[in-house]
Amino acid sequence: MTKLFIRKNDMVAVTAGKDKGKQGKVLKVDVAEMKLTIEGVNMVKRHVKPSQTNPQGGIVQKESPIHYSNVMLISPTTKKPTRATKFTRGKKGELIEKSASAKK
Secondary structure, eight states: OOOOOOTTOOEEOOOOOOOOTTTEEEEEEETTEEEEEESSSSEEEEEEOSSSSSSOOEEEEOOOEEGGGGGGEEOTTTTSSSGGGEEEEEEOOOOOOOOOGGGG
């Protein structure tokens, strides 16, 4: 199984597909399918039956998963898309950029 460097609540930019160039926060990570659900990206319309939680029913727009290979992490320092392998995680899960000297 491949390890995903992207986690929930990370900021990512879409690099391919109909939403190329959009940015958003990761809402859900599906490791088995290698897909991410990103806030405001890959929106689809679904017909919903009336229920107790949604008594009106109708057409609802929601996010659909996108493959992880079509996104890049956004660097917290430069605010630009960067390869995920250039980061490490801190104690609380925050992104920390690897220094150039640490690669050796």
